[in-house]
Amino acid sequence: MRVLSALLLAAALATPVAAETVLIRDGRVVTNGTAGVIENGDVLIVDGRISAVGANVNAPAGARIVEANGRYVTPGAFAAMSEIGLSEISGSGAPNDATVNSDDISAAADAGRAFNPAVTAVAVTRMEGVTRAAIAPSRTGTIFGGRGALVSMDGEPDSLFRQNAFMVVELGETGASRAGGSRASLWPAFEAALRDAREYPNRYRSGQGGAILSELDAAALQPFARGQGLFLVHIENAADIRRLIRFKRDNPGLRFAIHGGAEAWQVADELARAQIPVIVDPLSNLPDRFERLSARLDNAAILERAGVAVAIAPAPGSVDAHQARLVLQLAGNAVANGMDWGAAFAAVSRTPAEIFGVGSQVGRLERNYQADVVIWDGDPLQVTSAPDVVFIEGVERPLASRQTLLRDRYHPSRREP
Amino acid sequence: MRSRLHPVIALVAGLALTACATAPETEREAANARAPFGSTYTPRPSTPTLIRNATVFDGKGAELANADVLMRDGRIVAVGQNLSADGATVVDGAGRFVTPGIIDAHSHLGVYPSPGIQATSDGNEITQPNTAEVWAEHSVWPQDPGFQRAVAGGVTTLHVLPGSANLFGGRGVTLRPVLGARTVQEMKFPDAPQSLKMACGENPARVYGSRNQSPATGMGNVAGYRQAFANAQRYARRLRNAEAGRGDPPDRDLEMETLAGVLNGDIILQWHCYRADEMANAIEVSREFDFEIAAFHHAVEAYKIADLLNEEGICAAMWADWWGFKIEAYDGIRENIPFVHASGGCAIVHSDSEVGIQRLNQEAAKALADGRRAGVEISRAEAWTWLSRNPARALHIDDETGTLEPGRRADVVVWSADPLSSYAVAERVYIDGALIYDRSRINDRPSDFELGQSYRESMQ
Numbered sequence: 057m058r059v060l061s062a063l064l065l066a067a068a069l070a071t072p073v074a075a076e077t078v079l080i081r082d083g084r085v086v087t088n089g090t091a092g093v094i095e096n097g098d099v100l101i102v103d104g105r106i107s108a109v110g111a112n113v114n115a116p117a118g119a120r121i122v123e124a125n126g127r128y129v130t131p132g133a134f135a136a137m138s139e140i141g142l143s144e145i146s147g148s149g150a151p152n153d154a155t156v157n158s159d160d161i162s163a164a165a166d167a168g169r170a171f172n173p174a175v176t177a178v179a180v181t182r183m184e185g186v187t188r189a190a191i192a193p194s195r196t197g198t199i200f201g202g203r204g205a206l207v208s209m210d211g212e213p214d215s216l217f218r219q220n221a222f223m224v225v226e227l228g229e230t231g232a233s234r235a236g237g238s239r240a241s242l243w244p245a246f247e248a249a250l251r252d253a254r255e256y257p258n259r260y261r262s263g264q265g266g267a268i269l270s271e272l273d274a275a276a277l278q279p280f281a282r283g284q285g286l287f288l289v290h291i292e293n294a295a296d297i298r299r300l301i302r303f304k305r306d307n308p309g310l311r312f313a314i315h316g317g318a319e320a321w322q323v324a325d326e327l328a329r330a331q332i333p334v335i336v337d338p339l340s341n342l343p344d345r346f347e348r349l350s351a352r353l354d355n356a357a358i359l360e361r362a363g364v365a366v367a368i369a370p371a372p373g374s375v376d377a378h379q380a381r382l383v384l385q386l387a388g389n390a391v392a393n394g395m396d397w398g399a400a401f402a403a404v405s406r407t408p409a410e411i412f413g414v415g416s417q418v419g420r421l422e423r424n425y426q427a428d429v430v431i432w433d434g435d436p437l438q439v440t441s442a443p444d445v446v447f448i449e450g451v452e453r454p455l456a457s458r459q460t461l462l463r464d465r466y467h468p469s470r471r472e473p
Numbered sequence: 474m475r476s477r478l479h480p481v482i483a484l485v486a487g488l489a490l491t492a493c494a495t496a497p498e499t500e501r502e503a504a505n506a507r508a509p510f511g512s513t514y515t516p517r518p519s520t521p522t523l524i525r526n527a528t529v530f531d532g533k534g535a536e537l538a539n540a541d542v543l544m545r546d547g548r549i550v551a552v553g554q555n556l557s558a559d560g561a562t563v564v565d566g567a568g569r570f571v572t573p574g575i576i577d578a579h580s581h582l583g584v585y586p587s588p589g590i591q592a593t594s595d596g597n598e599i600t601q602p603n604t605a606e607v608w609a610e611h612s613v614w615p616q617d618p619g620f621q622r623a624v625a626g627g628v629t630t631l632h633v634l635p636g637s638a639n640l641f642g643g644r645g646v647t648l649r650p651v652l653g654a655r656t657v658q659e660m661k662f663p664d665a666p667q668s669l670k671m672a673c674g675e676n677p678a679r680v681y682g683s684r685n686q687s688p689a690t691g692m693g694n695v696a697g698y699r700q701a702f703a704n705a706q707r708y709a710r711r712l713r714n715a716e717a718g719r720g721d722p723p724d725r726d727l728e729m730e731t732l733a734g735v736l737n738g739d740i741i742l743q744w745h746c747y748r749a750d751e752m753a754n755a756i757e758v759s760r761e762f763d764f765e766i767a768a769f770h771h772a773v774e775a776y777k778i779a780d781l782l783n784e785e786g787i788c789a790a791m792w793a794d795w796w797g798f799k800i801e802a803y804d805g806i807r808e809n810i811p812f813v814h815a816s817g818g819c820a821i822v823h824s825d826s827e828v829g830i831q832r833l834n835q836e837a838a839k840a841l842a843d844g845r846r847a848g849v850e851i852s853r854a855e856a857w858t859w860l861s862r863n864p865a866r867a868l869h870i871d872d873e874t875g876t877l878e879p880g881r882r883a884d885v886v887v888w889s890a891d892p893l894s895s896y897a898v899a900e901r902v903y904i905d906g907a908l909i910y911d912r913s914r915i916n917d918r919p920s921d922f923e924l925g926q927s928y929r930e931s932m933q
Contacts, residue, residue, distance in 0.1 A: 147799035148675060177797060339828050343618055344587040349926050378797035385835065388895030439835045439895045440842035459796070459806045463847055466776050466806075468815040 075104040075450040079115040080431065083124030086398075088131050088406040088420040093398070099129055101427040104450030109421050122445065128436055130401065131421050132187025132209075132428035132448065136335045136369035136408035137288075137315060138380035140181055140189050141171040141207060146377050154194040154377065156202060163249075163269065164276035165202030167191045168219035173211050177378050179457035182209040184381035185436060185443040187428040188418055190408065192224045192288070194375060199231040199246060200224065203276060204288065206412055208428075210448040221412050222286040223277065228296050228316065229347045230372070243299070249273075253281035283309035286413065288335075290315050290372040292347040294322040301330045313411050316372045317359075318351035324362035333411045334364055337371035338390035356403065357394035367411055368403040388437035400437060426450075510610070512661035514649055516905030521545040523558045524887060527566025532573035532861045532876030536854035542571050544883035547905040552877050564901065570892055573861035573877055574629025574884035574902065577830050578743070578790045578868060579770050579823035583633055583648070583657070584609050586617030587827065597636035598643060602681050602688055603701050605669060606727035607643035609635045613657040616920040619827040620650040624910045626831035627892070627899040629884040630662060632868050634770075637672035637745040638680045640688065640697045644731055645670050645743055647868050649904055652918040665870050668767065669735050671698070673746035673755060674801050695754055702762040705732030741767040741869055743790075747801035749777035756785055768867040770823065772813075773805040779816035788819035788867040792829070793836040794843075810837075810859060811844020811851055821867060822859045833860055838893035853893050882906075 078101040085097030087109055098113035099106065115121060139146070142154040153170035156162065171191060181189070192204035201224030208215040225231070227246065232238050235245040245268055252259070252266035256274040259266065266274050279285045291297055291314055301323070304312055314320065317334040320327060327334060336356050343349040360366045368386050369375070387400040395403075402419075409419030418426045427450035434441030446453045464470075507513065522544045529540040529552060541556040542549070584596035595612035598604040613633055623631065628650055635642035646657070647665035654660045673694060682689030688697050708729040715722035723729070734740035742759075746752045746769045759766050768788035769775065773796065775782060775789035782789055791813070796805025806812075813820040822837045824830035841856040865875025874882045883906035890897040902910035 145797055145800050145803055148801070150800060180796075339831075341831075342587045342622060342827055343923065343926075344589050344827065346588055346590075349588075349923075376798065379795070382794075385839075385895060389832070389835075392896045392898055437895055439839045440893065442842070442846060462804055463806045463808050466812065467847065468779065468812050468849065 077102050077116055077119040078122060078447070078450070078452075079113060079119045080122045080124050080129055080429065083127055083129030083431065085109060085421060086128060086130040086401060087422060088402055089422040091422075096126070097129070099421055099429060101429065101447065101450045104427055106421055106423055106425045106427050106429075108423060122431070124431055127444065128432040128434070129421070130185075130430050130432065130436055131405045131419055131425075132430050132446065133185050133384055133404045133436075134408040134419060135181070135186050135189035135380035135383050136367040136404070136411070137375050138189045138191055138369070139194055139375060139377040140177050140191055140209075140380055141173060141175050141377075142167065142191060142193070143377050144175050144177075156193050156196040159197060160270055161272060162196040162198035162202060163200035163223065163273035165193050165196055166205070166219065166276075167193055167203060168205030168216050171205060171207055171216050173207070173213065173215040175377075176458040178209050178211045179454070180378070180459055181381040182211070182446055182448075182453060183443065183455050183457055183460075184384065185430040185432065185446060186381055186383060187430070187446065187448050188409070189380055190221065190412055192222070197234065199226045199235050199242065200249070200273065200277065201226060201290070206414060208448055210451070210453055218412070218414060220279070220285065222288045222313075223280040224288050224290065226290045227300060228291045228293065229345060230290060239296070249277060250281045253277035281310075283311060286311045286313055286411070288313050288315050292316040292318045292345065294319040294350070296347065297323050297327065301326050301332065304330055304332065315369070318348040318355065318371065320364070321352065321355045321358040322350065324359050324364055327359065328363035332364075333367065333407070334359055335367040335369050335408070335411070337374065338368060338386050338393065338395075340371045353389070353393040354395075356390040356400070360395055360399045360403075365407055365411065366399070366403050367407040368400070369408070384436055385439050388439060391437055397437065510608075510658065512663045513656070513658040514651065514661055514663055516547045517907035517909060519544070519547055519883075519903075519906035519908070521559070521561035522564060522903070522906065522908075523556060523561040524564045524566045524571050524885070527569045527571040527887070528891075529877065530570065530572045530854040530857040531878075532857060533878070534852070534855040534858050536852060541566075542877060542885060544885065544903065544906040547883055547907070549877050549879050549881045549883050551879055564887065566887065568890070569900065570888040570890065570897070572627070572857055572886050572888065572892060573875055574886050574904065575627045575833050575860045576864035576868065576875060577623070577628055577631040577824050577833060578768060578821050578864040579825045580623075580631040580633050580830055581636065581825070582619040582623060582631060582827060582830065583613030583615065583617045584635065585827070586614045587619055597638040599638045599680055602639050602677055602686075602697055603641040603728060604635075604639050604643050605641040605701070605731035607635065608646065608667070609633050609643055609670075610646040610657045610661070613646070613648070613660070615651075615654040615657055615660060616922045618920045618923050619830070621652055621918070621920060622827070623830045624650045624652065624902055625899060625912070627834060627886040627888070627902055628830055629886070629902065629904045630865075630868075630870070630874060631830070632668065632743070632864075634668070634670045634743060637670070637676045640672060640677050640694060641701060641728075641732070642670035642672060644668060644740065647870060652909060662870060665868060666739065666741050667734075668741045668743040668868070669731055671742065671744045673744065673751040674748065675799060676745070691751065695758065698755075698758050699761065701732060702736070702758070702764075705729055705736055706762065709733040709736050735764050736762065738765065741765070743768055743770055743867070745770045747771050747773045749774040752778060753781065756781070756787070767869070768819075768821065771802075771825070773802045773809065775818075776806060776809045776812040777804075779813045779818050782813065783816050783818040786819075788821050788863060789813050790821040790823040790864070790867065792825070793822065793839040807839065807843040808847045808849070810840035811847065811849045814851060814855070814859070815844070815849045819863045819866060820859050821863045823864070834888075834892040834897065835895060838895075841893055853891070856893060
C-alpha cells in the first residue's frame with residue numbers, strides 16, 4: 057500500500073504538461089519559510105516548481121513576467137479538512153460519498169477512492185486561493201472514520217496526490233456514542249482495534265478473528281497501528297486531550313494529530329511537550345456540545361504561543377464539501393483574536409502540509425517546492441480580498457466556476473428591459 | 474403605509490375582548506394592563522453619551538468622517554460634527570467606526586440553544602405541517618450562551634423564528650439580547666409585531682413525505698398553504714361578523730388566529746424560500762389571499778428574480794455565500810446580496826446560525842467585495858443598510874431602530890476599525906443608550922448555564 061502511495065505521489069507530482077517559466081515580480085512575498093516575508097520580492101517558477109525566491113531574481117530567457125506590483129504573493133492555501141470532491145450536493149438525497157453507512161467497512165473506508173476532481177466545488181474553492189485539501193469521510197458507523205486523502209484543487213484527473221494520508225478516529229463524544237455510549241467503552245474499543253490491526257493477518261488466518269475489527273478494517277488500520285501513519289483524532293475537551301497525551305506517552309510509536317481541540321488551550325503546554333499538532337476552528341466559542349464547554353476565540357493564539365503546531369479548519373461537525381473555501385476567513389478571525397498574522401497564514405498553508413506529511417513539497421515558497429502560488433488583490437486573510445492569479449504546480453489555473461457563469465447570466469446590467 | 478407598531482397588542486386585546494367581554498375588570502387587571510405574553514423589557518440605565526470623532530455609517534447609506542454621535546435618554550439625539558458634550562460621557566472615537574447595531578432577521582438562538590442536545594432542540598414542532606399555533610418565544614431559553622456571543626458581535630436586535638420543517642412553523646419574535654434576562658418577556662422588543670414563519674421547498678416535503686403524509690412535493694406545499702389560508706379567510710370572516718353583531722364568534726383556534734393575523738396585517742410574514750420559482754409561487758399565494766410578505770429568507774436565488782422582489786416590495790434575507798449543501802441551494806452565488814441591492818431591492822444579511830450571528834459584518838463585507846468585483850458599485854455605508862435598516866424594515870421596527878436618525882433608539886456599536894473587515898471587533902455595544910458590552914471587560918455576565926463551570930476558574 058505504501059508503494060502504491062509513493063507511485064501515486066510520484067505520478068501526481070510529475071511535471072504538468074502546460075508548465076511554463078514564469079517570473080512573478082515585485083510582490084509582497086510570504087514565503088512561509090526561513091526568508092519570512094520578502095518585500096518587493098520575486099518568485100521564479102520553472103517546470104512546475106519554485107526555482108528561486110528573492111529580492112532580485114533574474115528572468116530566464118523566454119520567461120513570462122507577471123508584475124505583482126506590491127500585491128501579496130503567497131503559497132496556496134491548504135484546507136486542512138474538508139469533504140471536497142466527495143459529493144456534488146451534500147443533502148437532498150443526492151449521492152454523497154462522504155457518508156459511509158456500511159456495517160462492514162469503517163477504517164477501510166478510503167476517501168481517496170471516492171474523490172472526484174470534476175465536482176464544481178473544486179473550481180469554487182480554487183477561486184478563493186485554496187490549492188490543496190485534506191479530505192475524509194464525514195461519518196461511518198464506528199469510531200474509525202476511515203482513511204483520508206490529500207488532493208489538489210487543479211481539477212485534473214491526477215489531482216489526488218496522496219492516498220492513505222491519515223486515519224480519522226473519534227475519541228470524544230461522537231466516538232463514545234459509537235462505542236457503547238460511553239468513553240468507558242470507547243478507549244477499550246480503541247485499544248482492542250489497535251491490537252487486532254497489529255496482529256493482522258495472523259489472528260484472522262488462524263480463525264480467531266478480530267476482537268472488534270473486521271478483517272478488512274484490520275488490514276486498513278495496520279500501518280497506522282504500527283506507527284506508519286497519522287491518526288487524526290476528533291477530540292474536543294481537555295480531559296479527553298489529557299487521555300490522548302497519556303496514551304501517546306505509553307505508545308510512543310504512534311502518531312497523532314488532533315482535529316477539534318476546542319479546549320486544547322487548557323492543556324497547551326502539555327500538547328507542545330507531547331508534540332501533538334492541533335487543527336482548530338477559530339470560530340468555535342460556544343458551549344454547543346458538552347465537550348466544548350470552554351471553547352474560546354483565542355484558542356489558536358494560545359496554542360501557537362505555547363509552541364503547539366496549529367492548523368486551522370472547520371471543527372468536526374462543521375466540515376463540509378462546499379465551504380472549505382472560507383478557511384482564510386477562519387484564519388483572519390484567529391488574527392482578530394490575537395494570533396500572529398504569519399502564524400495564522402501558516403495555519404492554513406504550511407502547517408497542514410506538515411501535519412499530513414507533505415511539508416517538504418507544498419506550503420512554502422522555497423526552491424523545489426511545488427509552485428502553488430497565489431497573487432492576491434489584498435491581504436489574503438481579509439474577507440474582502442480575493443486571488444487575482446492562482447498557479448497550481450506552475451500552471452495558471454482558471455478562476456471561473458459554475459457560480460461565475462450564473463453570476464454573469466443574471467448580472468443586473470444584463471437584464472432585459 | 475400602514476402603522477407598523479402595536480399590531481400584536483391590538484390583536485391580542487381584540488381577542489381578549491371577544492373572549493371575555495362580560496368578565497368584570499378586576500383591580501389587578503387594571504394595574505397590569507400588559508397583554509398576556511407582552512414585553513416587560515426595560516432599557517438598562519444609561520448616561521448621556523457622546524462618541525466623538527469617529528467614522529460613522531448612519532444606517533441609511535451615508536458615511537460621515539470625523540463625526541460625533543450623541544445619545545441621551547436611550548435615544549439618538551444627533552449625529553454631526555463638533556457636537557456639544559453638555560455633560561455627557563465622552564467616548565473617543567478616533568480611528569474607530571460607529572454604526573447602528575446589527576439586526577439579525579433570522580436567528581434560532583434560544584430555541585436551538587447551546588448546548589445542543591435532544592432536550593434543548595426546541596425550534597421545530599415537527600408534528601404536523603401546519604403549526605401556526607406555536608410561538609417561538611415559548612421555546613426561547615433566555616440562558617442560551619449564544620445571546621452574549623451575539624452581543625459581542627455587535628447584535629442589538631434579533632428575530633427568533635421556528636424552524637422550517639413545517640409549511641407553517643409558528644410565530645417568530647423580535648428580541649433584545651438582554652444579558653441577565655430571566656424571562657423571554659424581558660427580552661421582547663416593545664411593540665414589535667410577531668411574524669409567521671412559513672417554509673417552501675425541500676424541508677416540509679421531505680419531513681412529511683417521508684411519513685407518507687402531505688406535503689410530499691412542491692405542489693403539496695402550495696396546496697397546503699392555500700387550503701390553510703382559505704380556512705383562515707372563513708375564520709376571519711366569522712370573527713368580523715360576530716364583532717358586527719352577526720352571529721357567534723368561532724371557537725378560539727390558535728392556528729387560525731395566527732393565519733387571520735397575517736391576513737389582516739397584524740402578523741408579518743417571514744417565508745423560508747430558496748428557489749426563484751418557489752418564491753414566485755409564494756408571491757402568487759399572497760396575491761390570491763391578499764396578504765403581504767415581509768421577507769423571503771435564505772432566498773439563495775433572489776438574484777434571479779430581483780426585479781420581481783423589488784416590484785413586490787419584498788425583502789430578501791440572505792447569506793453571503795452559502796451554497797451546495799442541498800439542491801435548492803445549488804445555485805447560490807457570492808453576488809446574491811449585491812445583485813438584489815443593485816436592482817433597488819431590500820437586501821438583508823442574515824445568519825440562521827449561532828456562529829454566523831457573531832460576525833454578520835464580515836458576511837456583509839464579503840458580499841460588498843464580491844459585488845464590487847462583479848462591477849456593482851456599492852459604498853460600505855450602503856452595505857451597512859443590509860445589517861440594520863433593511864432588517865428593521867422587514868421586521869416592521871424601522872420607526873424605532875436600524876438607523877442613527879435622531880429619535881431612534883440608541884442602538885449603537887463602536888468598532889475597533891472598519892467593520893467591513895476580518896479584523897474589526899465590536900468594542901462597545903449600546904442598546905437603548907445603555908452600554909451593555911465593553912470588550913475591555915471580561916464577560917462579567919455569563920449566562921446561568923456557564924456560571925461555575927470548572928473552566929471559568931481556570932480562566933481567572
